[in-house]
Amino acid sequence: MPRRRAHINADRTLGAVERRTNISVEEFRERYAIPGIPVLLEGLADDWPARRLWTFDFFRQNYGTTNVTVYPGPRKSAGHIVKLSVYLDYMEHTRDAVPDYLSRWRFSSRFPELAAHYQRPPHFPCWSDLLPRKLRPCWKWLYMGPPRSGSWTHIDFMGTAAWNMVFVGEKAWRFYPPHRRSPVYAGETNPPRPNPDMFPLFAEAKGLSCVQGPGDIVFTPSNWRHQVRNESCTLALTENFINDTNGHCLYAEPEDARECRLLMLLAQYAPAGTGLDDPRDSSRKRLHS
């Protein structure tokens, strides 16, 4: 098998995301989580039952009649509902330039057995675990998509960080560091080919890239803009988290009532001294570009 590409060579301004094998919790925390540096982690999920069980056939056979919402193109847009088996057929055959994407499938409340097929690595503790069970947000999603599907440049919600694990296929990631006046224009640009007249600074946008394959976990730190493109038919899991390494990134401008309630809950249940005492304190703002 050819050696996986380390990163996307076409972008001269993108360096390679570091690739680490069997990293300890302590080293991950000191070198990547606290400073907020993306990293690709190998070997953290080798013993999950999901590594062996989760294939497209497995989902077709066991969940094919389930309704899922798929989204046309990588922009946030209204989705439409289809049976999972119908989407998998589409995924395997489509030649669409901008294909429909099964993204953000909240599988775990309806199918808790799936969540039992893996165990979150101890590298990513989350304050949401401290909330009473029935108030806990469910920050777990499955993604399935054909080549050319993916997610446009964005920052994850509420200042959370994320880890993402691929089971089948390959994802190409581009990361751009937090920056008040970001040359990726608040994610308006769609790398790799934004219009230079509209986005003149983009050519200088420095960042990191990597290609993630089965068994690799990608860590996205809080406030890093990132873009993801599926290179082949891809099946992946993502979870977001907030803990003492990135709690200072939780922003004080909730976008809706649900986020507001969640911030209040975290302020109530997260450990003392986290800086979350008053989520309404507007001095703690999210980074804007």
Ligand SMILES: O=C(O)CCC(=O)C(=O)O
């Ligand atoms: O795999 C993807 O398309 C996007 C993953 C991601 O960035 C997210 O869930 O926020």
Ligand SMILES: [Fe+2]
């Ligand atoms: Fe994301």
